[in-house]
Every structure is written in structure tokens, then in C-alpha cells.
Amino acid sequence: MKTITHIKLATAREERLQQIDTLFPDAAGPDLGAEWQGGRAAALALLAAADAQAYARTRNHLSGAVTHLSPYIRHGCLSLQEVISDILTRFGAASAKLVSELAYHAYFRQVWHRYGEAILHEMEVPKVPLGQRPLPAYVTQGITGLVCMDEVVRDLVRDGYVHNHARMWFAAYLVHWLKVDWREAADWFEALLLDGNLASNHLSWQWVASSFSHKPYFFNRESMQQFGGERYCQQCKVRCPFDADYATLEHTLFTPDAVPTPIMLEASSKASTLTAPPARRMSSAGSQAMIWVHDEILSPTHPLQTDGRPSVFVFDPQLYGHWPRKRLQFMADCLVEMPNVETWAGNTAEVFSHLGASSIVTQETPQPLLKQAVAGWPVEWQTEPALTARVLESHDLMRFSRYWKKAGPDIMQQTENG
Ligand SMILES: Cc1cc2nc3c(=O)[nH]c(=O)nc-3n(C[C@H](O)[C@H](O)[C@H](O)COP(=O)(O)OP(=O)(O)OC[C@H]3O[C@@H](n4cnc5c(N)ncnc54)[C@H](O)[C@@H]3O)c2cc1C
Incomplete structure (x- = not known):
């Protein structure tokens, strides 16, 4: 053969x-269907349609003016440099929000370059107890009964694309409510995305989990409704586990008796093996x-x-x-x-x-x-x-805010620097 x-x-x-x-x-x-077309021509059309002002106002909303550029950036159809230059040229100071989100991609990638395969493991001690349950089939089959979560799975499998806010809700549900092992969930999720990449994906799961952030990310029903989730709630027939105030949820989700014994990796041992x-x-x-x-x-x-x-x-x-x-x-x-x-x-x-x-x-x-x-x-x-090689050779990469403080001014001046 x-x-x-x-x-x-x-x-x-x-x-x-x-x-x-x-x-x-x-x-x-x-x-793939007609809604997504791979390649640079399709990517340039989406870039031309990107509106940084509308993005800054609406990006957190499920129907907000997000760009859908991630699969194209992931596969190199467009470079981050050219996307950022284009946005800065067209929108000037109004570009800041979109450019800082684009910089997240560069940031996660820098972390990946520096720490290698260690990004697949906990980068820091989690700030709350995390669970190690296997990923349940009722989640991967999209039959939890929670319309908001089942819709994420449907989007993921059908389109390979999920809005950023919905990715955060879904990851929080799996990690904090269901106490699923975040690594297994992250592997499964990444493999289904059109924009799947280990750095943006696994480090985002860790950000939600609190092993790459100061605190866990979780949400409640009110917040989900505010950003476009009310259409799910209207169809939902099951008791909502997200329907509580933040203090109550925090108490329910993070009882201290199941704290795992986390291992804090030294930077040197994080380097790719x-x-x-x-x-x-x-x-x-x-x-x-x-x-x-x-x-x-x-x-x-x-x-x-x-x-x-x-x-x-x-x-x-x-x-x-x-x-x-x-x-x-x-x-x-x-x-x-x-x-x-x-x-x-x-x-x-x-x-x-x-x-x-x-x-x-x-x-x-x-x-x-x-x-x-x-x-x-x-x-x-x-x-x-690299967007920021000069600034970041020896810089602390453990938080995006520190990266952005250091790298942001350089990135925002990119058009002037060519
Ligand atoms: C649990 C979870 C898993 C994720 N997995 C991936 C992944 O595998 N691949 C991936 O590219 N992104 C991932 N993201 C980040 C983000 O959700 C997507 O980049 C974004 O939703 C892509 O849609 P968009 O192009 O319309 O984004 P827009 O909001 O229009 O942003 C423009 C571009 O900026 C970059 N960007 C924006 N937000 C982020 C972010 N938070 N992190 C990294 N880059 C960002 C992307 O390149 C994106 O195309 C994940 C986020 C979470 C919470």
C-alpha cells in the first residue's frame, strides 16, 4: 500500500x-459549510469588515461585533502584525480594545514559547479547590438540559466557533460546577475548535480555573442574561445552577475540603522537555x-x-x-x-x-x-x-496585565514603526 x-x-x-x-x-x-471559508481572501474580507469602535462597545455581548478572525490568525492566513497595523491605521486611538485583545494571542504564544509543554499543566497553585472528575458524556453530547451549555456544545461541534464569553461560561461550568479535570476538558474543547491552539486554549482554561490567575472566574445567571444569554433561559426547563448572587455561588462552589495538593512549578522546570x-x-x-x-x-x-x-x-x-x-x-x-x-x-x-x-x-x-x-x-x-520580542526577553509573563503594561505602548505604535 x-x-x-x-x-x-x-x-x-x-x-x-x-x-x-x-x-x-x-x-x-x-x-465546513458556507459560513466559514478558509484562506487569506476570506480573512481579508473579515478584516475589512472589522469595526474597532463597535467592537469596544459590544464585544462581550453574544451578538456583539466580534471579528471571527481567530481561525485565520491561528493558521497564519493573516499575521497579527498586519491585522494590528490595519486596525490602528483605520481606527487610531479607538483601536485600543481590539488591539489589546489581539495582543492576548501574542501573549499566550510567548508564554508557550517560554514554558513549552508546561502550559498543559497547572502553571500556579490554584486559588480554589479544583476537581478531577472525568468529562461526562452528557456534556460532550450536549444533553445537560441547560440550554446555555448545550448550545455551546452545538456551536462547537457544528461551527467550530464559540463566542469568547460563552467559552468562559462553559469552562467555568465544567471546572467549578461539575469539578471536571480542566486538562481533559481543555483537550476535548481545543480539538473541536477551528481556531484551536494549545496556548490560547489551555491558558484560558487555567485562567478560569485560577491556576493562571489571581482568582477563579465564575458567573451567574443575571450576568449571562445581561450579555445575551436570556434567549437560552427562556427555553430552559431545568433548575438553574447559576441563579444566585456571587457571594452565595462562591460559598457553594469553593468549599475548602477538597483542595488538591498542587505543585508549584519553578520556571526552569517549566521549560519544554x-x-x-x-x-x-x-x-x-x-x-x-x-x-x-x-x-x-x-x-x-x-x-x-x-x-x-x-x-x-x-x-x-x-x-x-x-x-x-x-x-x-x-x-x-x-x-x-x-x-x-x-x-x-x-x-x-x-x-x-x-x-x-x-x-x-x-x-x-x-x-x-x-x-x-x-x-x-x-x-x-x-x-x-514577534510583536514584542524586544520588550519581553526577560519580562514576567505570568499575567497579561503586566505584559500589556510593558508591551502595549510598543504595539500601539506599530504603524509608526512600520
Ligand atoms: C476557555 C477558552 C478557550 C479558548 N480557546 C481558544 C483557542 O483555542 N484559540 C484561540 O484563538 N482563542 C481561544 N480563546 C480566546 C477567545 O475566546 C477567542 O480567540 C475568540 O473568541 C475568537 O473569536 P474572534 O476572532 O471573533 O475574537 P475577537 O473578540 O474578534 O478578537 C480578535 C482576535 O483577538 C484574539 N483574541 C481575542 N480574545 C482573546 C483571548 N481571550 N485569548 C487569546 N486571543 C484572543 C484572537 O486572535 C481573535 O481572533 C479561548 C478562550 C476561552 C475562554
Whole structure:
């Protein structure tokens, strides 16, 4: 059986989505559908529609003017730099709220670069008792009976997108009300998102849980209704566990008798433990360095795309076999806009061997799976363009507020600095 295959992605979308079904017959969930289209063209259209003033007024509301840019930023269709420059140019001082939210993405990523896989574990001692219950099937099937929570699961599975406020409510419900192990919940949640990334996701779950914040995040029914949740309450038939004042909820949720014994990791022990095997000897006679386009740099304008060397993307089941169908299709939409990229399916290392690559050039990433996919190869990891590298070399990254205080002025002046 052939283990690697060259793929010519169809320009006709229906056909292209179908190609993904053939490649990943076991991929779960519905098709990408018309509401999401991967790729830079769709991303630029959303960016042009972004309204920083309306965003600042309404972003916390479920029907607020949020941008829906996260899947595009996650896959590199747009760089954070260009998004921020565009917003600053169009909205000036009124950009502050949106730019600071965009900076959250950069912030979490910096934390990931610094601490590596330690972000998957508790970053600090939780400030309240956390539970370790397994994630119940009635949650993942969206049959809790709580309309607000079941709707989150429906959005997640159907669209791969959930509003930020609803993500916070859902995470709080699982972690504080149901006492589910946040790691299991975070893994499950991230795997279903179109914008899923370990840093933004797992550190947000930790922020809710209180292992990456000063206090736990929780909410009540009144607050949820204020931000657009009343439509859920109108349909809900079960007793509402969120219907109380904050003092009562705090008392109910955080009784001290179940405090786990948390381990405070030292910064040094948090550094990634990932070690690459020794560079392997190339068996092929090839002598060409090749560009590896991985899932974080899916843009025809990425600097590596103007490099002139052969460029390869691999639908590698080890990397993407667990992703939902719509996310694989989202990537196919992105790739069809990248004429210099050859698309393959199979094992990444085998593809490069087959093509006679002598070495691999790509953009650096904190993503351990990506690193493992080319372990043993000579890889030139090109530095990821960072919003704030200069400011943050030695800066305390344990709170966004401290990061923003230090980095914010630089970021807000980005347009002037080019
Ligand atoms: C439990 C939980 C899990 C999350 N998981 C992810 C994830 O896997 N991937 C992800 O990109 N975001 C994640 N977020 C952050 C945030 O919810 C999404 O970035 C945002 O909802 C995406 O929608 P948008 O593009 O319309 O955002 P907008 O509000 O329009 O924001 C614009 C951009 O700013 C960035 N941004 C905004 N808020 C945040 C934030 N709190 N953290 C990080 N970046 C932010 C995103 O890149 C976003 O596209 C999570 C939040 C929570 C509470």
C-alpha cells in the first residue's frame, strides 16, 4: 500500500471538500459549510469588515461585533502584525480594545514559547479547590438540559466557533460546577475548535480555573442574561445552577475540603522537555533544502513563500488525524490559494525523503507535534515574527496585565514603526 500520496487540490470547492473526506474518512463532524471559508481572501474580507469602535462597545455581548478572525490568525492566513497595523491605521486611538485583545494571542504564544509543554499543566497553585472528575458524556453530547451549555456544545461541534464569553461560561461550568479535570476538558474543547491552539486554549482554561490567575472566574445567571444569554433561559426547563448572587455561588462552589495538593512549578522546570533525536543521515541522493509549510503558516504572502525553493504541505494523519473534518477542509481552502505549495498526504518525514530533500526550512513553532514530525531532520527553524520580542526577553509573563503594561505602548505604535 502506498503510504504517501501527492494531491492536486481541486479549485472547485465542493470537490475539494470531498477530497478531504476521501483522505480522512474517519474525520468527525460536519462539513465546513458556507459560513466559514478558509484562506487569506476570506480573512481579508473579515478584516475589512472589522469595526474597532463597535467592537469596544459590544464585544462581550453574544451578538456583539466580534471579528471571527481567530481561525485565520491561528493558521497564519493573516499575521497579527498586519491585522494590528490595519486596525490602528483605520481606527487610531479607538483601536485600543481590539488591539489589546489581539495582543492576548501574542501573549499566550510567548508564554508557550517560554514554558513549552508546561502550559498543559497547572502553571500556579490554584486559588480554589479544583476537581478531577472525568468529562461526562452528557456534556460532550450536549444533553445537560441547560440550554446555555448545550448550545455551546452545538456551536462547537457544528461551527467550530464559540463566542469568547460563552467559552468562559462553559469552562467555568465544567471546572467549578461539575469539578471536571480542566486538562481533559481543555483537550476535548481545543480539538473541536477551528481556531484551536494549545496556548490560547489551555491558558484560558487555567485562567478560569485560577491556576493562571489571581482568582477563579465564575458567573451567574443575571450576568449571562445581561450579555445575551436570556434567549437560552427562556427555553430552559431545568433548575438553574447559576441563579444566585456571587457571594452565595462562591460559598457553594469553593468549599475548602477538597483542595488538591498542587505543585508549584519553578520556571526552569517549566521549560519544554522536548528533545530532538540526533540529526539523521539522509539516505536520499537529494541535496535540496525544502520549505515545510505547516499548519501555522498557511498564507501565500508568508515570507517563506517568496523564497523560491520547493514548498510542501503534508496532510499527515499523525498531526491532523484527530482534527474535525471542517478544520481539515479549512486548511484545504487555505492551500488552494497557495500556488507554490505542493500538497501531499502521509507521513511528513517520508514525504521529504521521497522528494529528496536534504534539509527542511520552516517557521519555528512551540507546537510539540510539529517538532516531532520532523525530528531527526536537519531543520532551519526561522524565527517567528514577534510583536514584542524586544520588550519581553526577560519580562514576567505570568499575567497579561503586566505584559500589556510593558508591551502595549510598543504595539500601539506599530504603524509608526512600520
Ligand atoms: C476557555 C477558552 C478557550 C479558548 N480557546 C481558544 C483557542 O483555542 N484559540 C484561540 O484563538 N482563542 C481561544 N480563546 C480566546 C477567545 O475566546 C477567542 O480567540 C475568540 O473568541 C475568537 O473569536 P474572534 O476572532 O471573533 O475574537 P475577537 O473578540 O474578534 O478578537 C480578535 C482576535 O483577538 C484574539 N483574541 C481575542 N480574545 C482573546 C483571548 N481571550 N485569548 C487569546 N486571543 C484572543 C484572537 O486572535 C481573535 O481572533 C479561548 C478562550 C476561552 C475562554
